[in-house]
Amino acid sequence: MEYQPGPGRNQLFVPGPVNVPEEVLRAMNRNNEDYRSPAMPILSKSVLEDVKRIFKTTTATSFIFPTTGTGAWESALTNTLSPRDKILTFRLGQFSLLWVDQMQRLNFDVDVVDVDWGAGVDPAVLRGKLQADYNHEIKAVCVVHNETATGVTNDLAELRSVIDACRHPALLLVDGVSSIGALDFRMDEWKIDVALTGSQKALSLPTGLGIVCASPKALEASKTAKSLRVFFDWNDYLRFYKMGTYWPYTPSSQLLYGLRAALDLIFQEGLDNVIERHSRLGHATRLAVEAWGLKNCTQHPKWVSNTVTAVLVPAHIDSTQIVRQAWKKYNLSLGLGLNKVAGKVFRIGHLGHLNELQLLGALAGVEMVLKDVGYPVKLGSGVAAASAYLMQSTPLIKSRM
Ligand SMILES: Cc1ncc(COP(=O)(O)O)c(C=O)c1O
Incomplete structure (x- = not known):
């Protein structure tokens, strides 16, 4: 017995396994x-x-x-x-x-x-x-x-x-x-x-x-x-x-x-360009988290990760509920908080074969889920912060220049 797939693609934003091109x-x-x-x-x-x-x-x-x-x-x-x-x-x-x-x-x-x-x-x-x-x-x-x-x-x-x-x-x-x-x-x-x-x-x-x-x-x-x-x-x-x-x-x-x-x-993309792309996607995600008024689990900017962002949720919200709701309603897969941080963080994976617009879709989904679970987020706030940054930082696609 399997779950029936939802319409459209599953937005797979767990920090691995990731989408296969x-x-x-x-x-x-x-x-x-x-x-x-x-x-x-x-x-x-x-x-x-x-x-x-x-x-x-x-x-x-x-x-x-x-x-x-x-x-x-x-x-x-x-x-x-x-x-x-x-x-x-x-x-x-x-x-x-x-x-x-x-x-x-x-x-x-x-x-x-x-x-x-x-x-x-x-x-x-x-x-x-x-x-x-x-x-x-x-x-x-x-x-x-x-x-x-x-x-x-x-x-x-x-x-x-x-x-x-x-x-x-x-x-x-x-x-x-x-x-x-x-x-x-x-x-x-x-x-x-x-x-x-x-x-x-x-x-x-x-x-x-x-x-x-x-x-x-x-x-x-x-x-x-x-x-x-x-x-x-x-x-x-x-x-x-x-x-x-x-x-x-x-x-x-x-x-x-x-x-x-x-x-x-x-x-083909160039390894250093791949690394740059991850740096852009990581930065955009952190801008969105900030715009939502939430905190990154990472305690100091020197340690921030460009492949995964663990987002701390307010004490009255269970982050597991966010992950479950995202999957049930929006076909969006986010990472659970594990062990000591279970219930306290949810994770957005931004690694692998992934581009700016895919990330923005996931960030839009996260905003909707946050609102669903009662967190007073302004819809569009994270997407606006991330997209403003991505617009000015994303280069032309190498093979299409
Ligand atoms: C940093 C790190 N090390 C090791 C592992 C374990 O890898 P696997 O689940 O492929 O055995 C993981 C899995 O997510 C990981 O993120």
């Missing part, structure tokens, strides 16, 4: 194929090489697992660390919380710094922890670049400079699930050892691929890391790469063709 849907609409044929390496090599461009790395080795972001986390940890190795990490929302949970269940010794939900990683705290670690017991610093639950983006360049200033040898492992391919991300420049993402976010693919890039230092660490690993073992991949870029087990060829098409779309 027609070009990607068409590229995936194909039969299964012989993945041991000589045709496969042509596709494999091209996607393994080109995903590195969205991580901005030329030195890392890429792995594409048939998994989700959670599997990519596990791959990053188990390939580089041994049981009881010390990890320093920060819990600032539901996704960093779940990563911590995974680290603990994998038997690492996890030093968790709790951060207010709505704040980002404080470089001074990182500095203090690293300076106190005379014996270099911390083997990895794990950071979620963009905490999707609260709309907080951490400043990775700053965190890297702290690690360098402390001359600490810990690996830097970064969750880029809701950032890579949408936000400024520079794996090589920021000397990130393992960076990872999932296909259903900025790449605008269906869920099902976990993409991991490992620096030479991370690959070196994997040679001595003793964590038990099977499905996510980089070694199995490396062996098959040597045999001509095949896969250790059956690849999802449809998703790989989809990935090829998704990368082509990003490169």
